[in-house]
Amino acid sequence: MNHVAFYLSNKDNKVEFVKRLVSGAVLPRLKHLKPAIFSEETINKLISEEIRHDIYLVQTQVKNSLLHSSQGERKQALLDYIISKNPEYLIVDNIYDSLDTEAQVQLKHNLTEIANHIPLVQLAVRRSDILPFIETVYRIEGKNRLVELQNESKPTDTSRFRFQIPYSKPENVKKEESLVRFKNVSIKYKERCVLNNISWEIKSGEFWQLIGKNGSGKTTILSLITGENPKAYQQDITLFGFKKGSGESIWDIKKHIGSFSSEYLRGFRRLDSVENMMLSGFYDSIGLYKYPNEREILVAKQWLNILGFYELRKQPFLSLSKGYQRLILIARAMVKQPKLLVLDEPTNDLDDHDATLFCELVNKIASETQTAILYVSHRKEPNLKPQFIYQLTTNTSGSIGSIVNV
Numbered sequence: 303m304n305h306v307a308f309y310l311s312n313k314d315n316k317v318e319f320v321k322r323l324v325s326g327a328v329l330p331r332l333k334h335l336k337p338a339i340f341s342e343e344t345i346n347k348l349i350s351e352e353i354r355h356d357i358y359l360v361q362t363q364v365k366n367s368l369l370h371s372s373q374g375e376r377k378q379a380l381l382d383y384i385i386s387k388n389p390e391y392l393i394v395d396n397i398y399d400s401l402d403t404e405a406q407v408q409l410k411h412n413l414t415e416i417a418n419h420i421p422l423v424q425l426a427v428r429r430s431d432i433l434p435f436i437e438t439v440y441r442i443e444g445k446n447r448l449v450e451l452q453n454e455s456k457p458t459d460t461s462r463f464r465f466q467i468p469y470s471k472p473e474n475v476k477k478e479e480s481l482v483r484f485k486n487v488s489i490k491y492k493e494r495c496v497l498n499n500i501s502w503e504i505k506s507g508e509f510w511q512l513i514g515k516n517g518s519g520k521t522t523i524l525s526l527i528t529g530e531n532p533k534a535y536q537q538d539i540t541l542f543g544f545k546k547g548s549g550e551s552i553w554d555i556k557k558h559i560g561s562f563s564s565e566y567l568r569g570f571r572r573l574d575s576v577e578n579m580m581l582s583g584f585y586d587s588i589g590l591y592k593y594p595n596e597r598e599i600l601v602a603k604q605w606l607n608i609l610g611f612y613e614l615r616k617q618p619f620l621s622l623s624k625g626y627q628r629l630i631l632i633a634r635a636m637v638k639q640p641k642l643l644v645l646d647e648p649t650n651d652l653d654d655h656d657a658t659l660f661c662e663l664v665n666k667i668a669s670e671t672q673t674a675i676l677y678v679s680h681r682k683e684p685n686l687k688p689q690f691i692y693q694l695t696t697n698t699s700g701s702i703g704s705i706v707n708v
């Protein structure tokens with residue numbers, strides 16, 4: 303069986319490429335076979351069906367809908383579902399994003415098994431993700447030309463960000479100020495305990511990574527911090543000096559947090575320019591719905607300069623590559639000089655080159671500002687250097703937390 307991988311970059315139009323693959327234009331030998339696609343796109347489509355039409359085609363092992371499941375649970379459920387449909391070949395895209403180490407090993411094992419029976423076509427943006435049994439790896443040159451990948455190493459674009467970050471109000475942040483404090487926080491969904499007695503503190507200027515297996519409760523912790531989870535009210539949580547439930551408004555909390563999640567662009571179709579997208583960070587919206595003032599416009603321009611995107615400011619945001627969109631969304635989270643920057647799986651879907659840029663930007667924020675960073679990811683980014691790691695360890699009575707050595 304001949305298995306093939308395509309090592310793509312964020313500049314390649316993946317949606318178009320998948321269409322051409324399925325039509326047989328790229329690999330004519332697969333033209334008359336029935337494909338199945340294992341990708342984030344497929345998950346997003348199924349979630350849209352759940353939301354818009356109340357159609358629940360896929361259930362996870364714990365019998366949740368996709369919408370209410372963790373990222374890892376979604377991927378496992380999707381693979382089970384598509385294999386049950388007996389495809390004649392399988393297209394797998396960015397297989398390891400959002401999966402914990404154990405789930406990655408399991409998925410690799412499952413795909414190896416599937417590849418004994420049907421051809422597998424892998425799309426990868428990280429070279430290290432390419433499955434070991436793949437015989438041929440191509441990259442795309444120009445519009446559609448396939449070039450077999452040799453062991454060439456790509457030059458990395460280092461020190462791209464030349465200007466200093468505009469940070470005008472460090473006096474507002476006290477050294478060692480407590481930003482987030484959880485005391486014995488326990489959370490249940492229905493009768494299932496997800497978090498068990500979590501006590502944790504994040505102080506100003508600190509750089510944390512939150513790790514834990516799929517379903518261990520990382521996103522739940524983030525939602526307790528960002529104010530999106532009503533269960534926070536029954537807990538002993540203090541955010542930016544406000545004890546939860548003490549009459550603070552959501553804005554009292556939100557104004558201190560800049561956040562980025564790789565899910566932010568799900569369903570985003572607006573025509574906002576790059577500059578407007580950057581400005582929307584002042585209003586916590588994705589896309590600009592208000593008139594910004596002069597200072598806000600100035601700060602947004604400074605950030606565009608740092609990223610080297612000033613010339614692109616009038617272009618539609620969605621016309622940029624995924625990696626560039628992501629850099630803008632991270633800067634967007636920073637424009638209001640938040641005390642805490644929350645990054646949820648920020649390198650999902652980023653190619654090797656853009657992941658390097660991303661790490662450079664986050665390191666720059668960590669070293670030049672007083673903003674504390676909370677970074678959630680399964681992927682080890684060797685260029686990223688958090689100071690502290692908080693680990694959730696799953697348990698039948700909910701996950702417990704501990705600080706592990708970096």
Ligand SMILES: Nc1ncnc2c1ncn2[C@@H]1O[C@H](COP(=O)(O)OP(=O)(O)OP(=O)(O)O)[C@@H](O)[C@H]1O
Pocket residue numbers: 364366370371372373374375400491492496514515516517518519520521522523
């Ligand atoms: N609104 C909800 N209703 C019911 N169950 C939920 C809800 N939100 C999360 N859960 C469940 O709580 C558990 C923890 O989910 P969470 O998304 O916090 O995990 P995670 O550590 O972020 O996982 P992943 O790494 O896979 O994204 C999961 O089993 C999930 O299915």
